[in-house]
Amino acid sequence: MKALILSNRVPFPPTSGYPIVVYNTMKGLLNLGAEITLFCINPNSHRVDVDDIYDPVFEQIKFHSFELDTEVNLWDAFFNIFSNDSYNVSRFYDDDAAKMLENLLRETEFDVIQFEGLFVVPYLDTVKQYSNAKLIYRAHNIVFDVWERLANSERFTPRRRYLQFLARRLKTYETEQFNRFHRIFAISEPDRHNILQFGCEIPIDVFPVALDFEKYLIDISKTSFPTLFHIGAMDWRPNKEGLEWFIEEIWPDIEKLNSELRFYIAGKRIQRHFYEYDSENLVIEGEVFDAVEFMNSKAIMIVPLLSGSGMRVKIIEGMAMKKCIIATSFAAEGLNCKNGYDILIADTPDEFYRCILQCLTRPNRWRELGENARKTVERDHDLRGISKRMLNVYTQLVNG
Template identity: 80%
Template sequence: MKALILTNRVPFPPNSGYPIVVYNTIKGLLNLGVEISLFSLNVSKHRVDVDDIYDLVFEKINFHSYHIDIEVNIWGAFFNIFSNQSYNVSRFYDDDAARILENVLRENEFDIIQFEGLFVVPYLDLVKANSKAKLIYRAHNIEFDVWERLAARERFTPRRKYLEFLSRRLKIYEKEQINRFHQVFAISEPDRQNILQFGCQTKLDVFPVAVDFEKYKVDLTKTSFPTLFHLGAMDWRPNKEGLEWFLEEIWPDIEKLSGELRFYIAGKNMQREFFDYDSDNLIVEGEVFDAVEFMNSKAIMIVPLLSGSGMRVKIIEGMAMKKCIIATSMAAEGIACEHGKDILIADTPDEFYRSILQCITQPHRWREIGEQARKTVERDHDINGNTKRMLAIYESLTTK
C-alpha cells in the first residue's frame, strides 16, 4: 500500500494540534507497513528548517516540501473581495508548489492520496489530472464555523462584517469540495453531523485525534499543587480570545482563593499583551521546550475556548497525562467525556470558580478525574486502533 499525504504545514516536530494529528497518523500507518510519501507546504507562519529535522518517523518517509508565504496581504485581501475565491484558502496555492507536486505524482503511483485539511484542497484538480489514486479528505475542523463563531463575538462592526464575509466564502468552498473525494474523515461526531448537513454524499467516517501513549508518562511526584495551567498556540485566535476572557472575567476572583495558588500560561507565539498579566500568582512562560513535561508538573488544566470546531488535541494530551481538565462545552466538543467523571465543564465565570474551588479544596477530586480521563482516552484515542481502522478503509477503497 502506497499513500501520499498532503499537508498545509510540515508536521515535524509534532508540537501542536495539526502536526500531532498528522504525525501520529503517519507513524501508525508506517507501523502497519504502509509506504508513506509526504508533500508539505512549508508555510511562512510555521516555517521549519527541514535540514534540522531529526526524527525516526521522518527518516522512514519520502518527503517533499515547498516554502510558501501565506501572510495576509492588505492589497491581496482587498482585491480578493472582488473575486469569487476564498482568501483563506487561495493563499495556500502556489504555481511552483503545484509543479513540485505534479512531478511527485508523475514519478510515483499511489493507492491513496490523503488531503489533511481544507488548505491543501486547492491542489485537488492537479491531483485528479495526474493520479488514479483513491482520494481522501480529512476535515480537521469545519473551517467556516471557526470564522463564523469569531464573527458572532466581534463587537467592532467593520471587523465583524469582514469575518462574516470570510466565513461565507469558506462555507461555499467547503460545500463545493466535499463530494469530490472518494472518502471523507471527520475528526469528531459533531463535525460528521455538520458535514452531512453540507450535503455530503460520499462515504464518511470519524477518526478522532489519536495519540501514542508511550509518549505520555505520568510522574505525580513531579506535579506541584495547587497549580492551574493553560497550554496552547497563542497565534490561534480562539485560544487568544478564550484566555483573555478567563483572565479578565474569572482570574481576579480565583487569585484570591489562595496565596499559594499559581496559574501558568504557556504556548507558542505568546502575544505581548499576556505578559502584562504576569504577577506573583500568574506566570507567563511563553513557549516551553517539552509540553509533556510541562503538563506533568502542573495539576489542573484550564481550557476556556469560546469558539472553534474540531477536537482539541491539547485536551486529549492533558487527559493522557491524567490532568483534571476544566473546559468550556465548546472546548470539549467532540470528545466522549462526561462532566464530573473525566472532565469538569464550565461555561460561565461562576462555573469556573466553583470547579476550581472544588479542585483546590479537595485534592483527591482532581486526581480521581485525571485517572478516569486517562482511561477514556485509552479507550477512544489509541494510535494503533485508529490507524488499523484507517488502513482497513484504504484497503476497502482500493479493492473496489
Template identity: 75%
Template sequence: MKVLLLSHRVPFPPNSGYPIVVYNTIKGLLSLGVEVTLFSINNSKQYIDVDDIYDPVFEKIKFHSFTVDIEVNVWDAFVNIFSNQSYNVSRYFDHDAEKVFENILREQEFDVIQFEGLFVVPYLDAVKAHSKAKLVYRAHHIEHDVWERLAHRERFTPRRTYLEFLSRRLKAYEMEQINRFHQVFAISNPDRQKLLLMGCETRLDVFPVALDFDKYKIDTTKTSFPTLFHLGAMDWRPNKEGLEWFLDEIWPDIEELSGELRFYIAGKNMQKHFFDYDSDNLIVEGEVFDAVDFINSKAIMIVPLLSGSGMRVKIIEGMAMQKCIIATTMAAEGIDCKHGRDILIADTADEFYRSILKCITQPNKWQEIGKNARKTAEKHHEVNTNAKRMLDIYIELVANQEEPLSS
C-alpha cells in the first residue's frame, strides 16, 4: 500500500496538536508496512529547518516540502474581499509548490492520497489531474466553526464583522470541497454531525487523536503539588482568548486560596503581554523543551477554551499523563470523558474556583480522576489500533472500482 499525505506544516518535531496527529498517523501506518510519502507546505509562520530533523520516523518516509509565505498581507486581504476565495485557505497555495507536487505525482503512483486539513485542499485539482489514487480528506477542525465562535465573542464591531466575513467564506469553501473525496475522516463525533449538516454525502468515519503511549511515561515522584498548569500554542487565537479570560476573571481569586499554590503557563509563541501576569504564584515559562516532562511535573491541568473546534490534543496528552484536567465544555468537546469520572468540567468562574478548591483540599480526588483519564485515553486513542482501522478503510477504498469522482 502506497500512501501520500499532504500537510500544511512540517510535522517534525511533533510538539503541538496538528503535528502530533499527522506524525502519529505516519508512525502507525509505517508499523503496518505502509509505504508513506509526505509532502508538506513548510509555511513561514511555523517554518522548520528540514536539515535539522533527526527522527527515526522521518528516516523511514519519502519526504518533500516547499516553503510558502503565509503571512497576512493587508493589501492582499483587502483585494481578497472582492474575490470569491477564502483568504484563510488561499494563503497556503503557491503555483511553484503545485509544480513540485505535480512532479511527485508524475514520478510515482499512489493507492491513497490523504489531505491533512483544509489548507492543503487547494492542491486537490493537481491530484485529480495527475493521479488515479483514492482521495481522503481528514478534517482536523471544522474550520469555519472556529471563526464563527471567535466572531460571536468579539465585541469590537469592525473586527467582528470581518471575522464573520472570513467564517462565511470558509464555510462556503468547506461545503464546496467536502464531496470531492472518496472518504472523509472527522476527528470527533460532534464534528461528524457538523459535516453531515454541511451536506457531506461522502463516506464518513471518525478517527480521534491517536497517541503512542510508550512516550507518555508517568513518574509521580516528580509531580509537585499544589500546582496548576496550562500548556498550549499561543499563536492559536482560541488558546490566547481562553487563557486571558482565566487570568483576568478567575486567577485573582484562585491565587488567594493558598500561598503555596503555583500556576505554570507554557507554550510556544508566548505573547509578550502574558509575561506581565508573572508573579510569585504565577510562572510564565514560554516554550518548554519537553512537553511530556513539563506535564509530568505538574498536578492539575487547566484548559479554559471559550471557542474552537475539533479535538484538543493537549487534553488527550494530559489524560495520557494521568492528569486531573479542569476544562470548559468547549475544550472537552468530542472527547469521550465524563465530568467527575475522568475530567472536571467548569464553564464559569465559580465552577473553576470550586473545582480547583476540591482538587487542592482533596488530593485523592484529583489522583483518582487522573488514573481514570489514563484508562479512557488508552481505550480510545491508541495509535496502532487507529492505524489498523485506517488501513482497513484504505484497502476497502482501493478494492472498490467505482467510477472516478467528478472534478
C-alpha cells in the first residue's frame, strides 16, 4: 500500500497535538508494512530545520517539504475581504508548493492520499488533476467551529465582527469540501455527527488520536503532591483564553487551600503577562524539553478550555500517564470518558474549586482517577489497533 500524507506542519519532533497525530499515523502504518510519503508545508511560525531531524520514522519515509510564510499580513487580510477566499486557509497555498506536489504526483503513483486537516485542502485540485488515488480527508476538528466560539467570546466589537466574518468564510469553505473526497476520517464521534449535519454524503469513519504506550512510562516515585499543572501551546488562542480565565477567576481561591500547593504552567510561546501574575505559588515553566517527564512529575492536570473542537491530545497523553484530569466540557469533547470515573468535569469556578478540593483532601482519589484514565486510553487509543483499522479502510477503498 502506497500512501501519500499531506500535512500543514513538519510532524518532527512530535511534541504537540497535530504533529503527534500525524507522526503516530505514519508510525502505525509503517509498522504494518505500508509505504509512506510525506509532503508537508514548513511554515515560518513552526519552522523545523529538516537537516536536524533524527528520528526512526523519518528514516523510513520519503519526505518532501516546502517552506512558506503563513503569518497574517495586514494588507493581505484587508484585500481578502473583497475576495471569496477564506483567509485562514488561503495563507497555506503557494503556486510553487503546488508545482512541487505536481512533480511528486507525476513521478509516483499512490494508492491513497490523505489530507491531514483543512489547511492542506487548497492542494486538492492539484491532486485531483495529477493522481487517480483514493482521497481521504482527516478532520482533526471542525475548524470554523473554533473560530465561531472565539468570535462569540470576543468583547471588543470590531474584532468580534471580523472574527465572525472569518468564521463565516471558513464555514462556507470547509463544508463545501467534504463531498470532494472518497472518505472522511473524523477524530471523534461528535465531529462525525457534525460533519453529517453539514451535508456530507460520503462514508465517515472515526479514528481517534492513537498513542504508542511504550512511550508513556510512569514512575510514581517522581510525582510530587500537591501539584496542579497545565501544558499547551499558548499561541493557540483557546489555550491562552482558558488559562487566563482559570488564573484570574479560579486560582486566587484555590491557592488558599494549601500553602504548599503549586500550579505549574508549561508550553510554547507563553506570553509575558503570564509571568506577571501576583502569585508565589504559580510557576511558569515555559517550553519543556520532555513533556512526558514533566507530566510524570506533577499530580493533577488542569484543562480549562472555553472553546475549541476535535480532541485534546494533551488530555489523552495525561490519561496515558495516569494523571487526574480536571477539564471543562469543551476540553473533554470527543473523549469516551466518564465524569467521576476517569476524569472530572468542571465548567464553573465553583465546580473547579470543588473538584480540586476533593483531590487535595482525598489523596487516593486522584490516584484512582489516574488509574482508570490509563485503562480508558488503552481501550480507545491503542496505536496498533487503530492503525490496523485504518489500513483496512485503505484496502477496501483501493479494492472497491
